[in-house]
Amino acid sequence: DAGITQSPRHKVTETGTPVTLRCHQTENHRYMYWYRQDPGHGLRLIHYSYGVKDTDKGEVSDGYSVSRSKTEDFLLTLESATSSQTSVYFCAISDRTGITGELFFGEGSRLTVL
């Protein structure tokens, strides 16, 4: 199994509080992604990173920010959580752009915003 872990795996928080999800990899892969998964939707890209300190927005980036200060860690922050951000969040890593390489996913982080 690829070395990719997410934390926390489950979190319940209140509207307006900040939340940070962490994705940690031991594969030294260049590309890292944060997705959210909601019923009735496919996985949707929030933000991605193509190197240390190199990040860009995805399809549903409003209300989220990311940081990557080290190759192995990619943090997703909700500055002020809202109920619409209740979701399951997946981190993914890949060694190639355009996803022509193998893709590995973390086990997901279930976030509930009350």
Added chain:
Amino acid sequence: KNEVEQSPQNLTAQEGEFITINCSYSVGISALHWLQQHPGGGIVSLFMLSSGKKKHGRLIATINIQEKHSSLHITASHPRDSAVYICAVGKAGGGADGLTFGKGTHLIIQP
């Protein structure tokens, strides 16, 4: 219209049946992935295709680039194959922004 469409959305079959899940896409691609997600579980990559056909155990994935269509087949299906199967495409000429996903096919194999 979604760029990646899967059919059927839901499929229930008996153990031992031959299963086919379809994926159609409307953009040029560099690669197509089939992923598997068990209930409450993480997501696992099954195949990555850019042409032709791949086989792994009882799973077979095919792609027709001209028709913009891919199929995932499961032979001799088993209850442990029950999962959501997700098709995802990496767009041709795309940058580092990853995949575009279908909504998934929920497969249940009954004993």
